[in-house]
Amino acid sequence: MLSPVVAGVDGSPESLAAAEWAAHEAVLRGRALHLLHVRNWHPRQGEVEITHAAERNRARRVLRQAEERVRAVCPGVRVDDEQVEGPATAALVKAAGDGELLALGSRGLGRLSGLLVGSVALGVVAKASGPVVLVRADGTAGEDREPAGTGRRDVVLGVDVAEPCDEVIEFAFEAARARHARLRALYAWRAPDPLTLGPGEIGLVSDPERAEEWLSFLSAVLQVWRDKYPDVEVLETVVEGKPARTLSKAASNAELLVVGHGITDRPRIARTGPVTHAVIQQAGCPVAVVPHY
Structure with missing residues (x-):
């Protein structure tokens, strides 16, 4: 079975842009798209079950939002999703090694959003055994991005x-x-x-x-x-x-x-x-x- 293209999603505009980029890439490569959300939760004593359930529900919303986004722009892509528990860097490094490549959202200038705050994203790039693609949401890879494969850009x-x-x-x-x-x-x-x-x-x-x-x-x-x-x-x-x-x-x-x-x-x-x-x-x-x- 061919390994999928993986996109780490956290609900931010940058991660949604990364999911969209990854969907186009999956189609170009003839691969499935795997949406991954890493849960980082730190419940206080006595609130474990409530907090855990809330985190799972939030993860489902994040994954559903990302899936709706990629199906709207790339309806032919094969999609599945998964939520796992952190630490975020370790989970994303593993995903990069297991997948064809890993796409993550980036704001550029060192400011990375959501799960991808500072050392997390840099840690993934530094430790990953597979390719990692960082995607911005400022029009270069979001809704205004030219579809991959047009041949208009180098x-x-x-x-x-x-x-x-x-x-x-x-x-x-x-x-x-x-x-x-x-x-x-x-x-x-x-x-x-x-x-x-x-x-x-x-x-x-x-x-x-x-x-x-x-x-x-x-x-x-x-x-x-x-x-x-x-x-x-x-x-x-x-x-x-x-x-x-x-x-x-x-x-x-x-x-x-x-x-x-x-x-x-x-x-x-x-x-x-x-x-x-x-x-x-x-x-x-x-x-x-x-x-x-």
């Missing part, structure tokens, strides 16, 4: 040519192919600081020459994927600048931005890298964070 992929990751690149190519969209692969480079050049290093290469060299590296990295996905149009771009700012700007009108997140071998240390962290805060389009080792 899928943007952030590539580190020094350490390219197959999982990240493959996710981006698959997303572009499913949407009949162009894939814009971008690498941001920085000119070397003359003060840090070592003995024998050449610091007099012009910026155009340096950019041309980086572009050749990027093309070499992507050639095997071009061959594997001949139906995907690819635009290779190198830009001088900070990676997070460059990616966020490039994705200002994108269908999806795809970045990687390295999973640490030390499970107690759960952090997102600086570029991924900044992109989550700044990007206006949905951001897919794909884990890799």
Whole structure:
């Protein structure tokens, strides 16, 4: 049985936008949509049963609202739902590992709503073994969003040519192919600081020459994927600048931005890298964070 696309819902506008995005994604991938609500309840002594029942009823309302939303915009999607008890981070990390991918709502600029307050969402991104997509509700992925698969907007992929990751690149190519969209692969480079050049290093290469060299590296990295996905149009771009700012700007009108997140071998240390962290805060389009080792 194919694993579903999962959407974490908490009743907020952002989580409803994530559910809508996930519904379209489920149809594109030929998967079912699984709506998940995590209950976090802390009853006082003597009120356990009453509080538990109230939380279950609220969870049912949240799930029903999300299901009505996705059926209105994507009537062909297969939907089921589930409510589980927290902690929220652990439940959502498990869902990301069990599903095809996990979609969560985000307000951007580090302000995440409902269950996805601060460390919860970042903890999910940092610990998840499967892709996590953060979706905003400001028109980029809500009711005003162009339907996925129209081919009008790019899928943007952030590539580190020094350490390219197959999982990240493959996710981006698959997303572009499913949407009949162009894939814009971008690498941001920085000119070397003359003060840090070592003995024998050449610091007099012009910026155009340096950019041309980086572009050749990027093309070499992507050639095997071009061959594997001949139906995907690819635009290779190198830009001088900070990676997070460059990616966020490039994705200002994108269908999806795809970045990687390295999973640490030390499970107690759960952090997102600086570029991924900044992109989550700044990007206006949905951001897919794909884990890799």
